[in-house]
Amino acid sequence: KNEVEQSPQNLTAQEGEFITINCSYSVGISALHWLQQHPGGGIVSLFMLSSGKKKHGRLIATINIQEKHSSLHITASHPRDSAVYICAVGGTYNTDKLIFGTGTRLQVFP
Amino acid sequence: EAGVVQSPRYKIIEKKQPVAFWCNPISGHNTLYWYRQNLGQGPELLIRYENEEAVDDSQLPKDRFSAERLKGVDSTLKIQPAELGDSAVYLCASSSVWQRQETQYFGPGTRLLVL
Numbered sequence: 001k002n003e004v005e006q007s008p009q010n011l012t013a014q015e016g017e018f019i020t021i022n023c024s025y026s027v028g029i030s031a032l033h034w035l036q037q038h039p040g041g042g043i044v045s046l047f048m049l050s051s052g053k054k055k056h057g058r059l060i061a062t063i064n065i066q067e068k069h070s071s072l073h074i075t076a077s078h079p080r081d082s083a084v085y086i087c088a089v090g091g092t093y094n095t096d097k098l099i100f101g102t103g104t105r106l107q108v109f110p
Numbered sequence: 111e112a113g114v115v116q117s118p119r120y121k122i123i124e125k126k127q128p129v130a131f132w133c134n135p136i137s138g139h140n141t142l143y144w145y146r147q148n149l150g151q152g153p154e155l156l157i158r159y160e161n162e163e164a165v166d167d168s169q170l171p172k173d174r175f176s177a178e179r180l181k182g183v184d185s186t187l188k189i190q191p192a193e194l195g196d197s198a199v200y201l202c203a204s205s206s207v208w209q210r211q212e213t214q215y216f217g218p219g220t221r222l223l224v225l
Contacts, residue, residue: 004152033213042114043153043201043216086152097166098214100152 003027004101006087012107019074021104023087026068033098034061034072035086043086046072077108112136114217116202122223128190131220135183135204142179143214144187145201153201159185192224 004025013019023032034046047054047061049070054061058077063070074081084105090098115134123129135142140161145153156175158166161182170177174193179185189196199221203214 035216040218040221042218043203045213045215048213088152097155097158100154102150102152 002102003099004087004089006085006101006104008104009102010105010107012109013077015078015108015110017077017108019077019081019106019108021072021085021087021106023070023072023101024068025070025087025089025099027089027099029089031090032063032070033088033090034070035088037084037086037103039083046085074106079108079110082107114202114204114215116200116217116220118220119218120221120223122225123192124225125194126191128188129192129222130186130188131200131202131222133185133187133202133217135185135202136206136215139204139206139215140182141205142185143201143203143205144177144185145203147199147201147219149198156187156200192222194224197222197224 007022031048031050033048035043036046037043046059049061049063051065058075060073072085084103086103087101088098114136117132121129142159144156146156147153155169157164157170157177159179162179175189177187187200199219201219202217205214
């Protein structure tokens, strides 16, 4: 069993839909990262969470440390949101080793 | 500010050939990571450098993979000889413990295809 599990693995949506991607982990952590990877591109960090909730534009990330679960929400989805979203867990200092999930491939159609 | 630079972006080689990837981290970042990402998978750490010292290379297949970070800035990752299973995207990332930045910054990756 992977230490970081994401669901769903693949997700398609119509433009404007509200999207939720889930991440569950089995190890003790002090921080969780949500990353975005576009086809052929590098990885961009979206959020780093240690508790509660963070919001940036149409993106919202939440984490429940007790339940070892995090969600990434996209409101009013747009085709440009199409990418692979990766959950990774690690320490609060960025030099700690990150353990990555396998990613959720999102496709938003106009 | 320039991001993490990697080259080449794409590389196609025949099996048993050597290949090398280069990474230039963000200026001032003392920590450098090499990851391998197989299709449909998340990245896996191969090696992590603090300045010029490799502090975590437990996942690096040392029989064919080698890496160096001379002078604690640029880094190269080499595979010799390459095998079919080495086809993947090789990602470089950097971070700065001194600035306590919260994230690793990733390069665009080198997509390797071994035929």
